[in-house]
Amino acid sequence: MFERLFNQNRPTTLVTFFNSINNEPWDYLSVLQIKAHQLHRATQQQILDNPGDVAIGVNQVEVVLGHTFFNLFGSLVIKHHDDGELRLMFNQTSFDADQVAALYRELKTHFGQGIHHQPNFSSFEDLQKIRSIAQKKYDGPNDEIWHYWSAGRFGFVLNYKIEPLGQLLFSVTNRPEKVADVKIRDKGTLLQLLQHNITELFGTEENFSIPIIENGEVKFTDYVFHVDPPELRIFNTVKIRVLGTERSLTNVKSLLVNYQTDNTWEIRDVILLVDALLKIYGPDDTGYEELQPHEIDNIEQESYWTGRSWLINQDHGLQDLGDTSQQTLYWINLNMNPEDGLNLSILGFDHMEAYQNIY
Structure with a gap:
């Protein structure tokens, strides 16, 4: 006392x-x-x-x-x-x-x-x-x-x-602790929104490639393709990452695809993209849903935006990292920073395709 x-x-x-x-x-x-x-x-x-x-x-x-x-x-x-x-x-x-x-x-x-x-x-x-x-x-x-x-x-x-x-x-x-929505996502995948087929795109000649070097060796190679019309009306660049220097998708265990842009874009298209992802996947990993006004301001100013993220498990629900019985199927992340601009990345693109094929 x-x-x-x-x-x-x-x-x-x-x-x-x-x-x-x-x-x-x-x-x-x-x-x-x-x-x-x-x-x-x-x-x-x-x-x-x-x-x-x-x-x-x-x-x-x-x-x-x-x-x-x-x-x-x-x-x-x-x-x-x-x-x-x-x-x-x-x-x-x-x-x-x-x-x-x-x-x-x-x-x-x-x-x-x-x-x-x-x-x-x-x-x-x-x-x-x-x-x-x-x-x-x-x-x-x-x-x-x-x-x-x-x-x-x-x-x-x-x-x-x-x-x-x-x-x-x-x-x-x-911020209050967000309660994740763990129900199965049964409304398809992001593939339903995409116009350019990744396998077909990879079969064409890339605009350029970027070696990712670790310990003096090429660990990954990013193959960069410019696409027209822009994917999702926003992204005119697609980066496909493969293992090592062999130009092949068959040796990739979890394919990483990044969608980026150096074009001008409209804020309404970003809002529509977030809304479309929410219709498929529901609230993201942290429970966030529709864009808030301050987020729209950050996006319009091309500033930092943590965005939305969905880590999808083998049952096609949000993965609980505390549950060791769950395995990651694929991961979708949409964000922005002043250096790279808007970025949509999918890790495990091949697994998403496999799920979509049996959906």
Whole structure:
């Protein structure tokens, strides 16, 4: 009891907060020493007045003022979502470069460097960029600093803004555990959507090939084909990976096929592709279904998008990696990153074909 009373007089440290995410349940109010009377709930009309929040399923907003967090942040906004997601948004205007840099170092010590969306944002690794914003100087929107970290079901964002100038945002997102839909997928396969037959395509001359070298030897070879019309109205490049240097599909135990594009594409075609995959396979490995507005924004900006993924077992259901009796039949992954753009990959394409033939 004395320890509890003593701790109430001490502000919660970042390390204590970071360690608390391992607790079940996650009692963030107690960890942050927030009392019920300090929570000011937004009205329903105030929530409706923010269409961005409504679009992503925010159903409750609470604000905490007059409470200092981590010896830095003077306000906290808590957003609850329809799907159980919880987001804590700590805010403070700061022109103290050393203070901002110290916060980043604590995050880096605990979670690593994280990722930043270059060239859209600058990095906290560049101390001069931090100092420039602290001195109210910047050249353009790309000088805003943004990093992201992921730890299990938690995501962390640190953002030093130029609009409003000097606002430091630290957001923590707690995503609910997704319950995978394990029923058998009995509506066919991705093959039903594809126009170009892989075996026939491989029988033509490739545009070029890329050797994948490991330990001084060619372990795989990617054969690259340009296709017209684009597959799924998006992908004009197909990469077929085979073992070694022999140009043959017969020695491949689990064929990897990647669909990529260097053409312009329409966001509606990406939305239609996700919808078509959902009709065949249902919710993905993490339980996600239709694209959310923020995902569409990321795709349109050609930024990072974790996408959708289905690991299919021998019974043509989602594989439970904790069940050793299950075996992988094939794996579909649709994602995006700034370097490679949109990418649809199928590992075990040959197994998917075999299943489709008996379906």
